[in-house]
Amino acid sequence: MAKTTNLDYTALNQNTWNLKLDSHLASEFYDLDGFLQGNTSLNSIELDLLGDIQGKRILHLQCHFGQDSMSMARMGAHVTGVDLSNRSVAKAQELADQLELDCRFICCNVYDLPKHLDEEFDIVFTSYGTIVWLPDLDKWASIVSRFLKPGGSFFYVDFHPLVYTMDDDMKGIHYPYFNEGPIVEEEQGTYADESAPITSTSVTWNHPLSDIVTNLMRHDLSIQSLQEFDYSPYNCFRNLKEEEPGKYRMVHHGKKLPMVLALGTQKS
Numbered sequence: 001m002a003k004t005t006n007l008d009y010t011a012l013n014q015n016t017w018n019l020k021l022d023s024h025l026a027s028e029f030y031d032l033d034g035f036l037q038g039n040t041s042l043n044s045i046e047l048d049l050l051g052d053i054q055g056k057r058i059l060h061l062q063c064h065f066g067q068d069s070m071s072m073a074r075m076g077a078h079v080t081g082v083d084l085s086n087r088s089v090a091k092a093q094e095l096a097d098q099l100e101l102d103c104r105f106i107c108c109n110v111y112d113l114p115k116h117l118d119e120e121f122d123i124v125f126t127s128y129g130t131i132v133w134l135p136d137l138d139k140w141a142s143i144v145s146r147f148l149k150p151g152g153s154f155f156y157v158d159f160h161p162l163v164y165t166m167d168d169d170m171k172g173i174h175y176p177y178f179n180e181g182p183i184v185e186e187e188q189g190t191y192a193d194e195s196a197p198i199t200s201t202s203v204t205w206n207h208p209l210s211d212i213v214t215n216l217m218r219h220d221l222s223i224q225s226l227q228e229f230d231y232s233p234y235n236c237f238r239n240l241k242e243e244e245p246g247k248y249r250m251v252h253h254g255k256k257l258p259m260v261l262a263l264g265t266q267k268s
Contacts, residue, residue, distance in 0.1 A: 007182060007184070007203055009135070009182065009203035010084065010109050012201050012202070012203050013084060013133055013202060013203055014084050014085055014086070015200065015201075016187075016200040016201060016202050017064070017083075017084060017085035017087075017088060018085050018086065018087045018088070019198050019200050020190045020192075020196075020198060020200070021065060021085065021087045021088050021091065023189075023190050023192060023193050023196035023198060024064070024065065024190065024192050024193075025065070025091070026193075027192040027193045029191075029192035029193070029234070029235075029236070030067065030192060032067075035067055035070075035071075036095075036098075036099070038074075040071045040074065041067035041068050041070075041071045042068055042071045042072070043233040043246070044233075044246075045157055045227075045229060045233065045260060045262050046068070046125075046127055046155070046157050046262075049155045049157065049225075049262055049264055050072070050075075050123070050125070050155060053072060053075050053076060053077040053123065054075065054076035054077070055076060055077070055078075056076075056077045056078070056122040056123055057077070057078045057080075057119075057121045057122045057123070058072055058077045058078065058079045058080070058121060058122065058123045058124070058125055059079075059080050059082070059121040059123070059124045059125070059147050059148075060072070060079055060080065060081045060082065060124075060125050060126070061082050061110055061113075061124065061125070061126040061130065061143075061144075062082065062083055062084070062110065062126055062129075062130040062133070063081035063082060063083045063088075063092065063105070064083055064085070064088050064092075065083075065088040065089075065091045065092045065095070066081050066083075066088075066089075066091075066092030066093075066095060066096060066103060066105060068125075068127060069081035069092065069096075069103050069105070070092075070095065070096055070099060070101050070103055072125070073096070073101040073102050073103045074101065077102070077123075078102045079101075079102065079103045079104075080103075080104050080105070080106065080117070080119075080121070081103060081104070081105045081106070082105070082106045082107075082108065082110065082113060082117075083105070083106075083107060084107070084108070084109055084110075084133075085107070086107045089105045089106070089107040090107075092105045093105045110134060110140060110143055111134075111136075111139055111140075111143065113143055113147070114143070114146060117147070119147065120147060120148065120149035120152070121147055121148060121149065121152060122149060122152050122153070123148075123152060123153050123154070123155065124144050124147055124148050124152070124153075124154045124155075125154075125155045125156075126155075126156055126157075126158070127155075127156070127157040127158060128157065128158055128159065128234070129158065129159065130158055131158065131207055131212070132164060132204040132205060132206065132207070133203075133204055133205075134205065135179075135182065135205050137207055137211050137212060137215040138215050138218065138219075140215070141215040141216045141218060141219040141221065142219050144216070144219065144221065145219035145220055145221060145267060148221075148267045149267070150267055150268065151266065151267065152266070152267050153224075153264065153265065153266050153267075154216070154221055154263075154264075154265045154266075154267070155262075155263070155264055155265075156212070156261075156262070156263040156265070157260065157261070157262045157263075158260070158261055159232065159259060159260060159261070160209075160228060160229075160257075160258040160259055160260055160261045161177060161206065161207060161208050161209050161212075161261070162177070162257055162258060163232075163237075163257075163258075163259055164204075164206045165177050165206065166237075166250075168238060169238050169239055170237050170238055170239045170240070170250045170251070170252060170253075171239070171252050175206055176206055177206060177208055178206065178208050179205050179206055179207055179208070179211065180206075181205070182203050182204070182205060183203070183204045183205065183206065184201065184202070184203050185201070185202055185204075186199065186200070186201050187199070187200050187201075187202060191236040191237070192236070209261065212261075212263070213226075213263075216263070216265055220267055220268045221265040221266065221267055221268075222265060222266055222267075222268060223263065223264075223265055224264045224265055224266050225262070225263065225264035226261075226262075226263055226264075227261070227262040227263075228258040228260070228261055228262075229258060229259060229260040229261075229262070230249065230255040230256075230257070230258060230259060231243070231244070231247035231248055231249050231255075231259055231260070232247075232248045232249075232259045232260060233246055233247070233248070233260070234248065235248045237250075239251040239252060
């Protein structure tokens with residue numbers, strides 16, 4: 001872990017996600033072939049939060065190459081996806097056009113979105129591995145609120161803040177629970193394929209649950225639901241075991257710790 005204020009984290013992280021894309025497209029983790037044949041990429045946690053989204057206008061922040069965005073479009077929503085990676089956004093639009101889905105994609109840093117978009121949405125959505133890439137949750141929450149119409153809903157699903165404190169082998173605590181500054185790391189491979197011939201540098205920040213909730217409330221988003229789950233729907237960390245179909249738990253901790261956090265909020 002390194003602390004510095006002289007980081008162009010946007011450029012470093014954009015390059016990281018550009019490098020990961022080809023491996024992700026080819027991976028069993030993302031199962032692109034199955035997706036193209038009609039499989040949804042959304043898990044029961046997200047589907048239960050979203051409910052009936054037929055006809056809803058949805059803004060999907062940090063969408064990667066758009067599988068969740070397109071899955072929501074298949075459910076009848078009109079979806080706008082946003083991501084930092086220009087290569088991912090280009091692929092997302094290509095796939096959406098190929099599948100003739102109602103999706104458009106914008107490439108930018110989340111914080112810069114007001115420079116590219118001036119609309120309000122019924123739902124803002126983000127999931128799995130998102131806010132760790134952002135240093136300032138107050139600014140993030142202001143962006144969420146800015147693009148949400150009064151009475152609209154923001155749905156957030158991500159790995160629990162405790163998960164981001166774990167060491168690489170998911171045995172013990174290695175990283176701070178609270179935001180103590182940027183965490184700068186060099187990574188070999190990717191969570192979707194550890195053997196991928198990729199070396200990349202990432203800059204992330206850990207955010208405690210209190211910061212997530214407090215900043216959302218500060219920007220007129222009331223908490224309607226808060227759920228914690230003792231499993232991950234993805235086998236994307238080391239030393240996980242599939243104890244039930246689609247439910248991966250830490251070998252060394254089992255059900256003792258939460259792995260996923262889900263929030264439902266409404267703008268006043």
